[in-house]
Amino acid sequence: MVDQFGPQFLHFFTEQTAVEAEDYLNTIMKSDDIVSALLRDKLSDQDLGILYNGFSRDGKIILVGYRTQMMSRLVGEFAHELRNPLTIIKGFIQLCGHTKEYDKFQPIILSEVERMYTILENFLTLSLRKSTFVRMNPDELCKKLIAFLSSECAVHKVTFDYDISYSENVCKVDLDKIKQVMINLLRNALEAFDGHTHEKKIMFRGSVEDKGYRFALIDNGPGVETDVLKQMGKPLYTTKSRGTGIGLSLCKKIIADHRGTFCVSSVVGKGTTVSFFLPFVSP
Incomplete structure (x- = not known):
């Protein structure tokens, strides 16, 4: 995009982010390593922006960008999946406080804790559990x-x-x-x-x-x-x-x-x- 559009590349961003983008491009030129930055663009309001990995080679800036829509959805889904068993655990612990019947609800609470472990395992392997x-x-x-x-x-x-x-x-x-x-x-x-x-x-x-x-x-x-x-x-x-x-x-x-x-x-x-x-x- 930098090669194709030159300074016009900055027009893809909001005014504040364009300043960040320019600083980011300058940092790439001065660095021997790959430099990452999350920059908000004007093309979509459904994601966090684009995560750019950039590096300099022979005086040229080379960028690889990844839209963060899928990333943000994955994070949101992960948080939501974990909140479900937490909601049940919280509810039954509160119920135990009223009834004092801890032994009665312990199996349910433990099963939901086990479900949280399963959810974590699924997301760590980047594969959701298949339906049974x-x-x-x-x-x-x-x-x-x-x-x-x-x-x-x-x-x-x-x-x-x-x-x-x-x-x-x-x-x-x-x-x-x-x-x-x-x-x-x-x-x-x-x-x-x-x-x-x-x-x-x-x-x-x-x-x-x-x-x-x-x-x-x-x-x-x-x-x-x-x-x-x-x-x-x-x-x-x-x-x-x-x-x-x-x-x-x-x-x-x-x-x-x-x-x-x-x-x-x-x-x-x-x-x-x-x-x-x-x-x-x-x-």
């Missing part, structure tokens, strides 16, 4: 999900209820990943209650539909504006000050891997319903 699918009756799956949904709601003093329809058919699921989806959806619902003083309610519903089963989480929170609703699920999009913008996009991907569909509906002032549909499979 098993055939499962959907209402049996619901019962497993209700076990931790109800305890989390109890810790956060949210009224929890559920309504599950029985089905003789089965779905093909990765239990850990479906649990991850429900953790994400529950956390979003609980965070939406922040600052609201009315009675907080969450409803979990499992219903039989044509050719499949629908799992839904319904809250009576503040709801979501239409403009925000249209953006939800896009990678890196978030309205939270400390959000990663990864949660819902991960949920959508997991459900897509299950050959299912994902849906979000909301009415401002009344609440939000997030649901996903999993198809039945042949016996």
